[in-house]
Each structure stands twice: as C-alpha cells, then as structure tokens.
Amino acid sequence: MKQLPKVGSYEFLTEPFHCDFTNHLQIGHLGNHMLNAADYHSNDRGYGMNYLRTINKAWVLSRLTIELSAEAKSYDRLNIETWVENAMKFFTSRNFAITTTDGKNIGYGRSIWAMIDTQTRQPTDIFSVNDGLIKTYIEKEKPCPIEPASRVKMGSDTQLKSSNTIRYSDIDINGHLNSIKYIEHVLDLWPKEWYDHHRVKRIDIAYVIEAYAGDTINFYVESLSELEHQVRITKLSADGETLDSEQEICRTKVIFVKD
C-alpha cells in the first residue's frame, strides 16, 4: 500500500434535509460526516474497519468532541480534514478540521478510539495491526486549536429529563446505539424554541458502555449555567439480562451560545 498524505480531506454537501428549522446543518449529521471521514481515512491507509474486520478487530469510539465557531447552511460544501494526532498501545487520538470549500474554518473536532478484539470484546494492541503501520501516519504539527475532551464530572444535582426506548433505526451495523444518535437524543432534550436563539458551540461525548435495541435509556441533566449543561445517559436492559440498577452508558457536556 502506497504511503498517502497524513492528513486526509473529504468533501461533502450540506443536504437540505439534514438541516434543522433554522436551515443549519444538524450537529448529528455533521458528526456522521466526521465519522465517515475517519472511516475513509483509516481504510485508505490500511488500518480501517475494512481490514480490521478480516482479523476480528474493530475500532471503538471512546470520546468525541465537536466545537463550532460558525454553522453550515443547506447546499454549503464543506471539507473535513482528519488526521491521527497520536497513537498509543490501547488508544489513538484523531482530530478534525471543518472548513468551507473556500477555505474558511468553521470548527474542529477531537476523538479518542480504542481497538477491540471482536470475539473477546477486550481491548487489543493497536500496534499489532500491520506492524504498527498507524505510527507512520502520526501528524503532530497540524493545529487543532480547541481544548481536549473535557472529563465530564457529574454532580449529584441531576434531573431526569427524558426516557426513551432504543429502537430499530437507532442502532448501527454492530447492533449498538449509533454514536450519532446520542447527539440527536441529547439535543432533543431542549425544545425547538430554545434553538430559535441558541446554537451548539461545543459538545463533548464520553461513550462508556454500549446500549442495545430494546434498552430503556434515561437522560439526566445537570445545568451548570444557562448555557452549559451536562447529561448523563443510563440504561436499563430489556429482556434476558435484567439489571438491578441503571448502568451509565454515556456522559456529555453541551455548551450553547446565544445566536
């Protein structure tokens, strides 16, 4: 496999049906494009899911941060650049830069990934894949001028805001709640009217354990200020393995800005 540039760039069109009522790209769909860019970038370079599937390994998203200085509107063409900032035995960090096709940056992203053995579900050594090929693609110089993923520390003053059941269309190829659906469900905790005058400045998501179709998921919100909110998502498993108590599946922090 030929050595490709360390930074990959992927263009997409902001589709009108992926925009919200303010005509701006929904953050969930932006997140989807970022995960696609990560997928294409790693597949093209020999350490992506297409190859990992053949050796019973898989990337698992552990953290995702998106921070935006502006919004994209329908029909805008955007470029997502992505690169591996660092790789260790059990974790790798991948960054993103989001620009309009005329070169204006509108945001950045950060993500942390683990690799698992799909048979044991245990973490596995990233460097064991293709003799540590990923190390030849580490790009430390390209700037990603946003704070690293914040450790979301929830207090005890949380409010149960919503409760859903995970359904067929919520789950992904692996049978788990789709990483992007977490974003949609969290942003749906605020009513439409909120988005008349607020937009998402930053969202941090820490994925803890997986959730499955049929699970009931609860959303607990802790408001740090008018514009800063933390959300703990827990699950109660359906049929079969009934649980005595809720399990935390995800923590997020959302920072809004007045618009």
Added chain:
Amino acid sequence: MKQLPKVGSYEFLTEPFHCDFTNHLQIGHLGNHMLNAADYHSNDRGYGMNYLRTINKAWVLSRLTIELSAEAKSYDRLNIETWVENAMKFFTSRNFAITTTDGKNIGYGRSIWAMIDTQTRQPTDIFSVNDGLIKTYIEKEKPCPIEPASRVKMGSDTQLKSSNTIRYSDIDINGHLNSIKYIEHVLDLWPKEWYDHHRVKRIDIAYVIEAYAGDTINFYVESLSELEHQVRITKLSADGETLDSEQEICRTKVIFVKD
C-alpha cells in the same frame, strides 16, 4: 437555462453509519437520497426549491412509494435516476429508479407533489412557474414497473402501538416533521428481532397535514396479514391551538418480505 436531459441521475455511497444492524441501507436514508435527487433534478431544470423560494412557492410532497427487490449494503455505490412522469395544474408525479453502479436495478419509487403559495399555504398553479417550463421535461416513456401509490384505506380494527413527541431533530427546514422521519418512526413500530428475518418490500406514504415540534403523534396499526400492515398517524397539537380530537397527519402501508 440550457435544456437538460429529462432523466437526471445522481450517485451516492451507501454510508456505513446509514446501515442497519443487518448491514443494509436504512429505508429512511434511501428515501432521503431520493428526495435529494428530486431536489437536484428540479433545481437544475429551473423549477426547484431554490427558484421557488424567490417567488414564495414551494413543492410539497403528497405521496411517496418505495419498492425494493434487493437491498444495498455498506459502501455500495448507487445511482438514483429521477424524472417527471406527468404534470397537471395542481399535481405532478415524479418517478425514481434505483440501480447499482454496475447497472443492476434494486428498486423503484413513485411520488406525487403539489405546489403551494408559501404565504397563503394554498395550492398554486404549477404551470404558472416559468411559463410551464416543467412540461418540457415530462418523460412518459421510461418504465417504472411498480404499482401506483395505493390508496391506504384504514379499517376500524386498529391498535395504538406507539406515541411520540415531535422533537427538534425530527423537524426540517420548514419547521415540519421531516418526510423521512415518518419512515423511521413507522419502521420502529417493529422490534429489532423482526428485521432479523424480514425486510421492507414496499412502503406507501400519504402525507395528509403537517405536524410540528411539540405535537404528540400516535401510531395506529391495522395488520392485514403477517406481512402487510397499515399505519395511521395522528397528532394532538401542543400548546396554543389545543384540539378537541386527533387529526390524521399521515397514512402508510408497509409490505414486508421474509429474508
């Protein structure tokens, strides 16, 4: 504006995160690509939303049918062909053919659209746009070998299966429940296990009136056989205009096939 071919063709990649747990493209995402194709096709030919917006008119989707003989899986590249089959004063019919890029047809679609005046919300004369430009693009010869949209006639033996509140991420640029979200919500009436052994062969959707964020929507199912089901969706409006009774917003018919 130069006269373009009557049939437009639009390629897209089946994205991995748009696939369900069986690794097949979710019907909602396929529907989204079809509506995008309609949007690009009509914009390119001078009677699309980009132009209509400037004269306070808009296309409104009235019926949508998708019938599939096979499914697309992740990374498949598909072409959606679309063309205007007929146009009358108040309605136009637009068809779709879905093929793999190596030419194998996997399905067809049919749709009916009205045009409204966005200020009065009343139907408006389609032929008044650009001197009836759309008439020069009518293509009656290209086959679309699926039955026309069926008139979904609901009986009285229906069961309330689910009830949701329409949230921020459900609504589109116009502030209405996104046409594609109806498909997701309807298919979510069946548990994940159903899709282990069944796939959608055909879905017919008749859009009746619009629903908005905050509305409660109810799903009533009438099962005609193990594989054929009709769904009536009603709404109870939120705050402000409280209604004495439910209003029907949509009727759908879903035909599954064993897989």
